[in-house]
Amino acid sequence: xxxxxxxxxxxxxxxxxxxxxxxxxxxxxxxxxxxxxxxxxxxxxxxxxxxxxxxxxxxxxxxxxxxxxxxxxxxxxxxxxxxxxxxxxx
Numbered sequence: 001x002x003x004x005x006x007x008x009x010x011x012x013x014x015x016x017x018x019x020x021x022x023x024x025x026x027x028x029x030x031x032x033x034x035x036x037x038x039x040x041x042x043x044x045x046x047x048x049x050x051x052x053x054x055x056x057x058x059x060x061x062x063x064x065x066x067x068x069x070x071x072x073x074x075x076x077x078x079x080x081x082x083x084x085x086x087x088x089x090x
Contacts, residue, residue: 030079038072041065 045065048058055061 027079027083031076034072034075034079038069038076041069041072045069 045062048054048061048065051058
């Protein structure tokens with residue numbers, strides 16, 4: 001392998017690594033956002049359930065919080081499904 005080929009190979013490797021790093025950063029961000037939201041909703045549900053004397057509207061609060069948590073879980077599933085679909089196309 002001559003010097004030009006080595007140089008070209010190094011540039012290609014650097015470009016691939018940069019693309020991989022960018023992709024992983026995006027994927028991580030896309031997953032962390034709904035996971036954080038899901039975790040907060042579950043913590044709120046635990047807090048509502050942990051009250052010694054639940055408020056009269058505790059059931060409705062829990063229903064709303066858990067509905068939001070379910071939506072967050074669906075969002076995470078869609079992100080993972082999209083990732084798998086793209087991977088299968090490559």
